[in-house]
Amino acid sequence: MIIVPILLTVLALLALVHWYLWRRLVRDVSAPGGWYRRVGTVLAVLLPLLSVGAVVGGRVLPLAAERWLAWPGYLWLAVLLYLTMAVLVGELVRVVWLRVTAAKAPEAQSAPDDPSRRLFVARTVAIGAAGAAVAVVGNGAYGVLRGPSLKRVTVPLAKLPRRAHGYRIAVVSDIHLGPILGRSHTRRIVDTINGTQPDLIAIVGDLVDGSVPELGPAAVPLADLRARDGAYFVTGNHEYFSGAQPWVEFVRSLGVWPLENDRIELPWFDLAGVNDLAGTAQGQGPDFEQALGDRDRLRAAVLLSHQPVTVHDAVRYGVDLQLSGHTHGGQLWPGNYLAELANPTVAGLERYGDTQLYVTRGAGAWGPPVRVGAPSDITVLTLASLQA
Template sequence: MTIPWWVVPQSAALAIVHFYLWWRLVRNTTVRRRKLGTIVIILLWASIPAALITMHVWDPSVAGWFAYPGFGWYALMIHLTLLLVPAEPVRAVIHRRSAPVDAARRLVLARGIAVAAGIAATGVTAYGVINAFAAPAVERETVHLRRLSVSGFRIAVLSDVHLGVMLGKSHTQRIVDVVNAENPDLIAIVGDLVDGTVQQLGPEAEPLRGLRSKHGTYFVTGNHEYISGVEAWVQELNRLGIRTLRNERVELPGFDLAGTNDLTGEAADVGKTLGGRNTNRPVVLLAHQPVHVHDAAKHGVDLQLSGHTHGGQFVPVNFFTRMEQPMLSGLQTFDGTQLFVTRGAGFWGPPVRVGSSPEIAIVELVATARE
């Protein structure tokens, strides 16, 4: 595995956030133990890049010793900051109206705000952790397609399983059991299956061999596969009975199933994927990132199935994701192409989901009534 380029700038940005936390939680609330508090803040900051780096370098069994505390603090830090920053105007108003405010009262105010924010942040983070590790719910969506000759075709859509340091074999088996209980016609895994090499995570992915459906299981790459060794994983998934669609398509009863590479890896070529097809048949495109939909619409794709967004996962990640992608979850239409985005069955980074629970989607294709 390779360390993503964004680890360094993200760590630098987090250093600024930690300076703010030091100022509010150490400088403004302590008198005698500031040196100890400063050391704690530095160590907490260092735990995050340590988690980001070790998860991409070391075996998951070892990296877990860094990932759990690092990512746990990452989540708590975000919620703590989001609660402290809005309190700044309140603090300023109190100081202005109570001027002059002696040092003792300032200390009491600072400590009160810090304690209240700490309790609230801990509660939100704890809820998010429980939600993130919960069993994925089954969500159902009906999609109407023109020219579809076989109505009632059911596709189980999986995405963003993120097998790795914190999600392993038991998580995989849980997903397989849920999917098989639905008895789908086809299973589509739309990227970000793993966060680690085949050597590291082969045993964790082994239960995928047990996936069962009438027309098989298909996979398209996500951005994390290109960090984890895409060629080795394509071979491993083939061994497990899962076919990877790499800018190619297959004919299924009533429609064509196409799959394109992720934008961050090999060249994604929707035109090549759909070239020469029978346009009298509807086409369903598997593409990891929802943003593919704009290209898909130009090529007359009827339905695109995607993941990548985790439904936003938690604030403020959802805002940044929404800036890059046309939608976070659900079903919408873009220039005649329907786009369904699943929230995904796992998580990445901080083990937290707030406002976006994990899911496995069952998409049922229904023929549009002829006029």
């Protein structure tokens, strides 16, 4: 029952933030009874309802209906974040501006109380804050809808045989097909990956936010993925919100091989994959012993695991390279600082003992189709043999 007070607290905070913004952006800049005041008041009530509907709709509404709430509701959540930050900065600007103009005014004592000056400052701050928030969110949404950029990273592996020097793995995670990102998003990702001509493709979880009947058609372009040694998939936490096993079977039908606490021995290294931690509650969690326990540790091992936090298990099992996603790189600045509290690595390549961990920022977005300070990516990792 602890979830009830948490939800009430979140709703109360949402209401408080909207009241504050209404006060600064509507009441303080308009006359009572005017059209702007009326429209602003209606939006101050309607927009948070749309946002709550977008978050809740994925659990209770069919996908077609959810789309009507997802676009405005989620976009407003992103605007709300940066609008609130901009207005808070505007509070400081407001104080400084009024003090400076008061000091320059002929009647310095009465200038700060001049209603026309206060109205001018309030309107200027409101316009500036709204413009900044819309510009930031608009640019962030364009980046997501345009599709992920391509990154290239070289990873040296001590145990990699000389003949595998230059082996290329295309890593993609957090595609998040759902009410906003659909089949065209998948097609862009497939075309980008195929254009790199990788040796192997790794899809590291959080492919979908919905069921197979609703989102299966959006995932179908994955059948066109092409790599010499195939494409592989492990579950992310969002698969367990959507029905993991049906998605595992559907992905398999597209020619992408699921690694469910399993391992295959390629000629050059062992490729293993574990289920996401979210599957633990359903008896389908990660099993490192099953995936890695009996392998030959003289061979290099690459592990697919959605959440970076499992790197400590990877170290214990002698994994050379773990590939993860999950963090989105924070997605919306300053979310990267929060992501750092829960993940050993938020983005990029880092070493933990003899194990290297690479975390991709992901190719999609969850919630708002917006990224700020954490652009989406597909990474081509080039493995380098120290014997070459």
